[in-house]
Amino acid sequence: MxxxxxxxxxxxxxxxxxxxxxxxxxxxxxxxxxxxxxxxxxxxxxxxSSSGAKGAPHQVVFEVGGTGTAQVMWNGNSNHFEQVTLPWTKTESMQLEGAELKVGVTVSVVPGSVKGADGMLKPAPCTIKVDGKQVADNQDGKSTKPCEYKLRD
Incomplete structure (x- = not known):
């Protein structure tokens, strides 16, 4: 008790x-x-506004290949998740500021599944380009990892 x-x-x-x-x-x-x-x-x-300092502007291009439709998640200026028609491209302008200048920002694209030549589902091919230079890919869908890149100034 x-x-x-x-x-x-x-x-x-x-x-x-x-x-x-x-x-x-x-x-x-x-x-x-x-x-x-x-x-x-x-x-x-x-x-x-940690210091008010801003880095150079960057053009980030997210691409997912294939045909048909797929769910795609991408993270640039913010997180997005939607059903898209393939092939798909999204371009964002990004400018790092404050603490981001020291640690960077991870940008990524997670492609949905598409039907492969053998009829089996596989990840759709994805790439990320920063300022015209390809910085990430998933080996034409052979890798199950998403395309991601640490954007730094």
Whole structure:
């Protein structure tokens, strides 16, 4: 009985502590969030623009070959997943900034399956080109790995 009561009290105390601990900036509305401590407001603003530095713009071209339709997932400026008609090409302009200049950004394309010459499903062929130079491929669909490349300045 003592163990049950002690456990119940411990759980109740933990629940009170958890619900009482909130992020005052998150819980507050826009007006209250701006009244948060100066260090909190400054760190929130600094997070988005680390140094303001920007790298050179890059043209990234994602390609998936084959015929018919396939699901394709690609990651450039943001993540995308959709059913496309093959062959398929998507071009994005990307410019690294802030911390991305130091660590880079991974761009990738994951092709869906297409029917091979033997009638079996296989990954569709994919390539990635950066500024006109091919930087990744899946060996015409022979590799099951996606096409990916670490974009750096």
């Amino acid at each position: 003592r163990k049950t009561a002690a456990l119940a009290i411990s759980l109740l105390a933990a629940a009170v502590l958890v619900t009482g601990c909130g992020d005052e900036k998150k819980d507050a509305g826009p007006a209250e969030a701006s009244k948060a401590s100066p260090s909190t407001a400054a760190s929130g603003e600094a997070k988005g």
